[in-house]
Amino acid sequence: MYNFLQRLGGITSFAMSTLMALLVVISLTTPFLPSNPTHEVTLHDVRTTTGRMVDPADRTSRTSEYARLTFDVDADLTSMFNWNTKLLFAYITADYESPGFDTNRVVIWDRIIRTKRQAKLRLRKHHNKYFLRNYAKTFDGVANANLTLHINPVPYVGIMYDKPMVAIPLTIPRAEKARA
């Protein structure tokens, strides 16, 4: 610390270390910030049909059973926006058990919420964005199905984690043509 350059180097290096400590403290205290989101998911209708997997017009591709849902979502997620929230990733999954596999999870809808104004969700009779199709190409033996809304808060500094919000039961009927 005896001349200008020494003091410059010493101050800058300690400033960087303190900045690192500040970032660690911010990321560690973020999960303890209070938040009370309200959420509600209602299911209207589930229909199942069979279709071709890759190309509907190609008769050589395999056919599998697809389920289409209609659902409502009512959620107020504005309290989940704190100083360390970059965006919220909301997604709906269908979880079920099938013969051979204990847990199956299919994401059927998602949305990126960037501002507080977008965090008030009011969806009416939405369809699933992505296909709900079993890995085994039929829903044979599928039981205990649930429809779950998850929220992933993505922070600026810290670790992303998953918050499952609400789970409602779901029954997936078999398609008429695929009754085997």
Add this chain to the structure above:
Amino acid sequence: MDFLRPIFESGRIDFKGQRLASSMTTTLLSLSGVAAFCVGLSMQQLSACFYTYAAGVVLTYLAVLLPWPFFRRAPMVWLARSSSSSKPAKPRPVDSPNEARNAFVEDVSDDGDTY
């Protein structure tokens, strides 16, 4: 880059001043970190946190980098040269490290007394 040497190697301060400068950097930077966290948490804005931290770092630079007078309160007092009584001693060749400890060395600093 030799023309930059007088700029970068200037600003000397005495030993008590160096200890004061070191403790000042520690306290000022830690306080600015704590203040930045509190300001950001209360305003719920991450940018406010980092702006206050940057302001604290700039304040630390201003307070410690320049050789203020309060860093030079206790200057080193060197003993007077004893060359008035005798000629400057030639460095004697020594045979072992033990004898080198007793050999008389006139000036230990590499640029003289530029205090």
